[in-house]
Amino acid sequence: MPTPTPLTGYTSYKGLPPLAGLCTLEEAARPGLSVEECVRRLKRFHYCFKRLHQILTARITAEPIYELKTAFAHHAYLCAEHVTALRTRIGEMREPPLGLEDVPHPALEAFFDEILAAPTTEELLWSVYTTAISELNRAMRDYLGETNPLTDAPSRRTLRFALLELDDIGRWGWEAVHALAVVRQSEMLPWSRLLDDLLCAAGGIEGTRPETGDSITRRYSAQPYVYDPVPQRDERFSDPWNQGVNxxxxxxxxxxxxxxxxxxxxxxxxxxxxxxxxxxxxxxxxxxxxxxxxxxxxxxxxxxxxxxxxxxxxxxxxxxxxxxxxxxxxxxxxxxxxxxxxxxxxxxxxxxxxxxxxxxxxxxxxxxxxxxxxxxxxxxxxxxxxxxxxxxxxxxxxxxxxxxxxxxxxxxxxxxxxxxxxxxxxxxxxxxxxxxxxxxxxxxxxxxxxxxxxxxxxxxxxxxxxxxxxxxxxxxx
Structure with missing residues (x-):
């Protein structure tokens, strides 16, 4: 039986743009991701934003550089907002119980554990902004290209807003890395490869790639991360104990x-x-x-x-x-x-x-x-x-x-x-x-x-x- 071509000869009424401007009829007529696959990927994005929120928040106190403290605060807040939006969307997709506190993959957990435990500012910036943020951005764009733009319009809206801010975060991150970390890239190469290996073992951020199945030895997260509650300041804060002015x-x-x-x-x-x-x-x-x-x-x-x-x-x-x-x-x-x-x-x-x-x-x-x-x-x-x-x-x-x-x-x-x-x-x-x-x-x-x-x-x-x-x-x- 020949494949039907229902769009042949179809014209919109009086030239009006179809489908509320979401997409063309041809785009909407292509099958996309199933609800189950959409939910699976959205849960991974949710996990990534949640871990990034955790990492950025935890590193504010002991980070000496004022501009990084404020940027981490801003980016942690944006991540928290997108966690909230994704939780709402996943809850709309016939998914009780939601399982939003579950770890999607042990290697993905190890990936973020390694970033959380990064011992230097340079390594933290490199891993958050050039690796995690960059990969999450790519995975979300792949999702937009694969899901049906009509049937999954609410998810696409959620991700499009997230990508606007993820792009802003990424641009700031690349500038910060260039300013502070570029001179140490060669020193960070072995650890950067470990992060790449962990992502490969997890099947990528979205879990669509073949998993390597490799057994990977943790480096910085071999011992559980311990939060440092002692505030640090850079050299511009010359007398941070001073209470000389009321x-x-x-x-x-x-x-x-x-x-x-x-x-x-x-x-x-x-x-x-x-x-x-x-x-x-x-x-x-x-x-x-x-x-x-x-x-x-x-x-x-x-x-x-x-x-x-x-x-x-x-x-x-x-x-x-x-x-x-x-x-x-x-x-x-x-x-x-x-x-x-x-x-x-x-x-x-x-x-x-x-x-x-x-x-x-x-x-x-x-x-x-x-x-x-x-x-x-x-x-x-x-x-x-x-x-x-x-x-x-x-x-x-x-x-x-x-x-x-x-x-x-x-x-x-x-x-x-x-x-x-x-x-x-x-x-x-x-x-x-x-x-x-x-x-x-x-x-x-x-x-x-x-x-x-x-x-x-x-x-x-x-x-x-x-x-x-x-x-x-x-x-x-």
Whole structure:
């Protein structure tokens, strides 16, 4: 019997594009992947995004380079969003139980374990961006080319959005690799071959290639990866223990002018790089939660990294060298090394609640607006919106673990008090002299603007040790 050709002589009505613009009739008439095969591959993509989220989050804290910390935070968030989208799509394809926590293949698990355990920044960048991201991108494009564009339109939409951001991630990664890792490519070649061998053993990212069946010896992941909770900073952070300036005391002093307060708020924003360092520890060291927990917490982590970059941009826009401000890691270091993950979350939520009254984020926005610096108003407007969202995330995932809102706040207050009880000890250990860096930074901003520094502002000298009283006052109001 001859093969039917139903499209012969078919013309669209009045020349209208057919099939809602998804594809041509010829493309839709070609058989594609079965539902079973679609689900199998989508589960692999889901696993890859989930492991990349895990890797990037876990490596934020101990990565010294600021630009990498913020990029890892961003890319981890994007991966979390695509995990969420894939979970939704797979759940639509008659697949109960979903099995989304299963490992698709032991060699694929080993592949990502090796990347997680990469001992250097160069190897981490190389393996994440030139190998894992690149291979995932290729596999997803192959899927788009093989599945039926009409019958599997929802999956194609999910992957097309993912590929837009995967392309962005990949471009950034190649630039970072070129900047930091290119000189060590020859040294990384044996390990790069091991990663390729693991992918071959797994049948590729999507599992469509012949599996080699080879027995492969792990290298870096021969011993299970151990998360490093100690924050690291690059050489631009010259005195990360410094608590010589009490930003909160300056900001809430009615005698200080709004324009100078705006500069101090930029310091507060840039200082927020310690929040992703700490939140990465909560996410990494809190297993067994529903996926929504990790997605929402990673969104907050990314927002905090974005706030730090907002501070960076603000300094640059004002002609100020931000490295002259002493951006500390005291908070993330102390919480990560002295508190449990639950206590860290409690401190995070307790501080967030102090930002919600009128004397919190609304006040910062009003100061920014009154400063006469349009960029400052924009930065604080969005910072305020983000913090409201973060408070809601805390109410969704932290507060329900207690009998009441008061109990949850008391727990966070107690954990914060434990940390603050010996806050000044770093000076006694000779780690810093708590230098007052504010006059130099303020004078730099005034010089860039061509104005004379205000003597009262220039003379500000109050240490950070009054922070607890400031926070308690703000929360009470």
């Amino acid at each position: 930003a909160e005391s300056f900001l809430y002093d009615p005698a200080k002018p709004a324009r100078a307060k705006a500069l101090m708020m930029l310091y507060k924003r840039l200082r927020e790089i310690d929040v992703p360092e700490m939140m990465a520890s909560i996410i990494t060291q809190t297993p067994g939660k529903p996926w929504g927990y990790y997605r929402d917490m990673t969104r907050q982590l990314w927002d905090e990294a974005r706030h730090a970059m907002m501070g960076e941009v603000g300094f640059v826009a004002l002609g100020v060298d931000w490295t002259k401000a002493k951006i500390t890691f005291n908070w993330s270091y102390r919480l990560n090394t002295e508190c449990t993950p639950m206590e860290r979350h409690g401190v995070l939520y307790f501080i967030e609640q102090g930002l919600m009254p009128r004397t919190g984020k609304r006040y910062e926005f009003e100061v920014a607006r009154d400063s006469g610096l349009p960029l400052m108003a924009t930065l604080q407007d969005f910072d305020w919106a983000d913090e409201v969202l973060h408070s809601q995330i805390g109410r969704a995932w932290y507060v329900p673990q207690f009998g009441s809102l008061k109990e949850s706040l008391d727990y966070g207050d107690a954990a914060w008090s434990k940390v603050l009880s010996n806050w000044a000890t770093v000076k006694e250990r000779g780690l810093t002299q708590h230098e007052n860096w504010w006059p130099a930074v303020y004078a730099m901003a005034c010089a860039a603007e061509g104005v004379q520094p205000d003597a009262v502002v220039l003379a500000f000298d109050e240490t950070y040790e009054g922070k607890r009283a400031d926070l308690q006052r703000i929360a009470a109001e």
